[in-house]
Amino acid sequence: MNDQNQTENQTQTPPKTQHQTQHRHRTLIAVSAAAALLAGTVSLSACTSATEQTAGPGSESGPLQDRMQSLVDAGYPAALASVIGPDGSSTDVAAGIGDLATDEPAQVDGEVRIASNTKMFVSTVVLQLVEEGKVALDAPIDTYLPGLITGDGIDGTRITVRQLLQHTAGLPEYADQIAADAFAAQERYTSPRDMLDIALAKPAVFAPGERWAYSNTNYLVLGLMIEHVTDRALGQQIDERIVKPLDLEHTYFPAPGERELRGEHPKGYHAKTAGELVDFTALDTSFAWSAGALVSTPRELNVFMKALLDGELLNEETLAEMQTTVPAGDELWPGAGYGLGLQSYPLSCGGVAWGHGGDIPGTQTRNAVGPDGTAVTIAVTSLPWAVVSPDDTERLMEQYRIVVDALDASLCER
Numbered sequence: 275m276n277d278q279n280q281t282e283n284q285t286q287t288p289p290k291t292q293h294q295t296q297h298r299h300r301t302l303i304a305v306s307a308a309a310a311l312l313a314g315t316v317s318l319s320a321c322t323s324a325t326e327q328t329a330g331p332g333s334e335s336g337p338l339q340d341r342m343q344s345l346v347d348a349g350y351p352a353a354l355a356s357v358i359g360p361d362g363s364s365t366d367v368a369a370g371i372g373d374l375a376t377d378e379p380a381q382v383d384g385e386v387r388i389a390s391n392t393k394m395f396v397s398t399v400v401l402q403l404v405e406e407g408k409v410a411l412d413a414p415i416d417t418y419l420p421g422l423i424t425g426d427g428i429d430g431t432r433i434t435v436r437q438l439l440q441h442t443a444g445l446p447e448y449a450d451q452i453a454a455d456a457f458a459a460q461e462r463y464t465s466p467r468d469m470l471d472i473a474l475a476k477p478a479v480f481a482p483g484e485r486w487a488y489s490n491t492n493y494l495v496l497g498l499m500i501e502h503v504t505d506r507a508l509g510q511q512i513d514e515r516i517v518k519p520l521d522l523e524h525t526y527f528p529a530p531g532e533r534e535l536r537g538e539h540p541k542g543y544h545a546k547t548a549g550e551l552v553d554f555t556a557l558d559t560s561f562a563w564s565a566g567a568l569v570s571t572p573r574e575l576n577v578f579m580k581a582l583l584d585g586e587l588l589n590e591e592t593l594a595e596m597q598t599t600v601p602a603g604d605e606l607w608p609g610a611g612y613g614l615g616l617q618s619y620p621l622s623c624g625g626v627a628w629g630h631g632g633d634i635p636g637t638q639t640r641n642a643v644g645p646d647g648t649a650v651t652i653a654v655t656s657l658p659w660a661v662v663s664p665d666d667t668e669r670l671m672e673q674y675r676i677v678v679d680a681l682d683a684s685l686c687e688r
Contacts, residue, residue, distance in 0.1 A: 335367050337683075337684075337687075338367050339367045341355070341652075342367055342369035342370075342652070343369040343370075344680070345369070345370075345652075345654055345676060346369045346370035348661075349662065349673070350370065350654040350655060351370055351371055351374060351380075351540075351551060351655045351656055352368065352370035352371055352372055352654065353368070353369050353370055353653070353655075354366075354368045354380060354381075354382065354386070354540065354572050354653045354654075354655075355367050355368075355650070355651065355652045355653075356571070356573040356575075357576070357649070358573070358576045358577070358649045359647075359648055360647040360648055364573060364576075366382045366383045366572065366573055368382045370540075371540075372384070372539075372540035372541060372655075373540070374551065381538045381539060381540055383571045383573045384537070384538050384540050384571060385524050385569050385570070385571055386539065386540070386542070386569070386571065386572070386639065386653045386655075387542065387557070387559065387566075387569055387636065388566075388568050388569065388570045388575060388637075388653075389562065389566040389632025389634035389637065389638075389639060390490075390566045390631065390632030390633070391570070391575060391629075391630045391631065391639060391641065392564065392566045392567055392568040392632070393493050393565065393632075394616060395512050395516055395568060395578070396493055396496055396497060396508070396615065397439055397496075397615020398515070398582060398588065399508075399511050399515055399516070400435065400439060400499070400615075401588050401592050401595070401596060402515055402587070402588065403500070403503060403504070404435075404592060405592055408503050409503060411435050411436040411439075411614075413434060414431045414432060414433060414434055415430045415434065415435060415495060415499065416429075416430035416431040418435075418499045418502055418503055419495070419498060419499055419502060422470075422498070423495060425475070425477070425478070427444075427477050427481075428444075428445065428474060428477075428478045429482075432482050433482045434482070434483075435496075435499070436614065437482050438492040438493070438495055438496050439492070439496065439615050440486070440600060440613065441488045441489060441492055441602075441612060442484070442485065442486050442487075443489070444478045444480040444481055444484060444487070445478065445489050445495070446474075446476035446477065446478065446479055447476075447489045448470070448473035448491045449469075449490045449491075449561065449562075452464055452469055453561050456544060456554075457544070457546075459558070460554065460556070460558065460635075461533070461556075462558060462560075463530065463558055464561050465560070466494060466497060466498060466564070467498075469491075469494055469563070470498070473491040486600045486601065488612075491565075493565040494563060494564055494565055497563055497564025500564075508563075508564055509526075509527030512527050512568070513527065515587075516578065516587065520577055520581055520586075522570070522578065523574070524537050524569070524570060524571045525568065525569065525570040525575075525578070526568070527567060527568055527569075528559055528567055531558065532558075533557055534555075534556055535555065535569060536569070539555070541553050541554075541555045541655065542555045542557075542635070542636020542637045542655050543636060543655055543660060544635040544636055544657070544660050545660040548659060548660065548662055549660075551660060554635050555636060557634075557635070557636065562634060566632055566634060572639075572641075572652070575639070575641055575651045576643075576650070576651050579628070579641065579642070579643045579649050580647065583628055583643050595613075595614060596615065597613050597616060597618070598614070599611030599612055599618050600612055602617065605671065606671075607620075607678060608620075616629070616630065617629060617631070617642075619642055619682075621644065621682055621685055621686055622682050622686055623686035624645075625644065626645065627642035627643060627644045627645070627685050628643050629641045630642075635657060636656065636657075637654070637655060637656075637657075638653070638654050638656070638657055638658070638677060639652065639653045640652050640678055640680075640681045641681070642685060644685040650681055650684040650685050652681055652684070654677060658673035658674050661673065
């Protein structure tokens, strides 16, 4: 998920570098640096005063703690991380401030909005429906949503389920419009069909299958398909098929109108002007829906990813389909590929990690499972352009890169 906003009289738009274009699509909301409708901003200097950590028995949390502290030192209010090793041992740490108003340290393994990591869950549900014979990967989406996906250059009889899962369908983005002003979207409910109407009012970006380009609209359509095929709400399907079987106690799809996080959590922050952070924790994530509304914790996201890649949720053949990628490289992780709701990342130490990642105002998550089965999730409690000016492209890129580098280092154990 990706984020952005605008003031009542002015919109600040990040420079249109190659990364900015790609990353804008790779996360869930889309468009600028921040708009504050809330009072009581705080300065960045308040963000680096405390740390907290816990770790499993016998685990080595020092390097991981140091990495999280380095992210706080770089300006993020708080940084949380969880590592589950190949043997199942876990290490959870947190650094920074969980509540800038009270100076409360960040909670270890607190609940966070996992944004576009939601796509891994949605894709898993779709692929389970494929295994059950209720959906065919290479069937046109019109088979399941007859007459719905149509527009200028858009034809649901030519767009397959696989292309939607892999972002090769050519559907235009809805999120750049619906969440252009993040603060306006904070308390507003928007229905999935309204968001689809926004997307389909635009022309197709390219012909189906022509190339890869990340679009949250693809997963909006897949969410609608899941509900149509199962006659059940999307959140219920995720809960029954994934959350309950894996005993995930803090992973949930927010109910309509639900804005507060249910469990212990660090506050998420956004900004109108970089560095002037405001509490953005309470959020109506209807605009994210099947593209990025889920809540989880770093540890539970690791549990899900490991279960997925260990074959607990999909059979071997289906998992192989999920891990068949097309090139989706960007400046942050050259050589990245995109499968069916799952991304591949070449590691600096060799081998490939699998995960996704996501951004939403107030939270950025980067996460993957390495070749040896080690799972790592890192969450920071603001987006880069809340703490770094979007006009400073070099610093903005570095603010993204340090989180990716921390993930790579944690997977490579250096």
